[in-house]
Amino acid sequence: MTIELSAAVAGTRNRDIAEYALRLGDDALILCQRLCAWVTNAPTIEEDLALSNIALDLLGHARTLLSLSGRSDGTDRGDDDLAYRRTEREFRNALLLELPNGDFAVTIARQLAYTHYMSLLYAELAASADEGLASFACRAVKEAEYHRMHASQWTVRLGLGTEESRRRMQTGLEHVWPYAAELFEADDLTARLDTDGTAVAPARLRTAWERETAEVLTEAGLTVPAPSWEATGGRSGIHTEAFAPLLAEFQSVFRQYPGGVW
Numbered sequence: 001m002t003i004e005l006s007a008a009v010a011g012t013r014n015r016d017i018a019e020y021a022l023r024l025g026d027d028a029l030i031l032c033q034r035l036c037a038w039v040t041n042a043p044t045i046e047e048d049l050a051l052s053n054i055a056l057d058l059l060g061h062a063r064t065l066l067s068l069s070g071r072s073d074g075t076d077r078g079d080d081d082l083a084y085r086r087t088e089r090e091f092r093n094a095l096l097l098e099l100p101n102g103d104f105a106v107t108i109a110r111q112l113a114y115t116h117y118m119s120l121l122y123a124e125l126a127a128s129a130d131e132g133l134a135s136f137a138c139r140a141v142k143e144a145e146y147h148r149m150h151a152s153q154w155t156v157r158l159g160l161g162t163e164e165s166r167r168r169m170q171t172g173l174e175h176v177w178p179y180a181a182e183l184f185e186a187d188d189l190t191a192r193l194d195t196d197g198t199a200v201a202p203a204r205l206r207t208a209w210e211r212e213t214a215e216v217l218t219e220a221g222l223t224v225p226a227p228s229w230e231a232t233g234g235r236s237g238i239h240t241e242a243f244a245p246l247l248a249e250f251q252s253v254f255r256q257y258p259g260g261v262w
Helices: 002-036 045-072 079-084 104-125 131-159 163-184 188-195 202-219 243-256
Strands: none
Touching: 002 045, 002 079, 002 104, 002 131, 002 188, 002 243, 045 079, 045 131, 079 243, 104 131, 104 163, 104 202, 131 163, 131 202, 163 202
């Protein structure tokens, strides 16, 4: 009886880790796809390189996390299987990451919100009781710090630039800020993983995130948005209307040439 109970507990924990890694992997994967659209379209060639490098970092994060998810849930699905063989409702990314790029200021506002969250989260996950998550976070937190710095610097540059750049940056913040709340949603999964030291309850990161982002916006001469609503749904597979076209484009080559090898 004790052996059976231990096996059941271990099975539940592994499934929890698989779902948690899937969420984080989908966040990275979908934002990577969005940022890739800026290549050759960014304001300067330096930004073409910067955004493409950030996207490559995110792709690496996604591949590691999706592979961890496939190993943990017992299916042994690889990162390609999870990236290309799932439907829209099976993706668990936060809605913030699938928002259309908008103008450059909207993208920077999205980066500001996500990278400050990601940097805080990975710093906590580096001490995870799960070896796979801890190993990933120890490597990824260094890249996350660069992403955070890049977004913060551009926010200040646009806020203190021209009247037009300041207006666009403030408009971008107002547009994306309601979606940031979903990053900090609590549920039974994160509560269980937080209790056993595997993950961190995202709500515990919110105070630090609010303080950090407010400091950047104050330096930039911008106003911290006060949304009247908060987005939700992405973690349960309910997405915005922008997600289906994004996923169709992302999966198009694989679906046209299934099993193709390059």
